[in-house]
Amino acid sequence: MTPVALGVLDTSVVIDPPVDVSRYARLVGVAAITMGELAYGLHVADTIELAVREGRYRAILATYDPIPYDAEAAHWFGAIAAAVRQRGRNPRSRVADLLIAATAKASGAAVLTRNPADFKGIDAIVEVIDVH
Numbered sequence: 001m002t003p004v005a006l007g008v009l010d011t012s013v014v015i016d017p018p019v020d021v022s023r024y025a026r027l028v029g030v031a032a033i034t035m036g037e038l039a040y041g042l043h044v045a046d047t048i049e050l051a052v053r054e055g056r057y058r059a060i061l062a063t064y065d066p067i068p069y070d071a072e073a074a075h076w077f078g079a080i081a082a083a084v085r086q087r088g089r090n091p092r093s094r095v096a097d098l099l100i101a102a103t104a105k106a107s108g109a110a111v112l113t114r115n116p117a118d119f120k121g122i123d124a125i126v127e128v129i130d131v132h
Helices: 011-015 032-042 047-063 071-086 091-107
Strands: 004-009 025-030 110-113 128-130
Touching (some): 004 011, 025 110, 032 091, 091 110
Parallel strands (some): 110 128
16 A cells, blocks of 8 residues: 555544554644544543543644644535435534544545544545554
């Protein structure tokens, strides 16, 4: 597999990164939406898990400047959510994933994920790469 130029890491990849992400993308970033998902996790974890999650959250913030969700991403979210709905799936159940995909599309990036089924039906709009 030839790595894409730019990849946006889905939350699943941030939580469980591959040994060598450069196999998938030459340059990677994280969406602000991912940071929100990670921040949510800080408020629902038990004490020991909280320490692990807090460390991960701080490390990601120290490593990446999160890609903001902007008006262009909002435009792509509409198209992506409509594509999911046209394929008989409910876009509301995967809103965070679709917002990450929209951020990737607006940034000219592919989505790198460990859960490609979460992005089913959007491959005509944004490239989704299964990280294993």
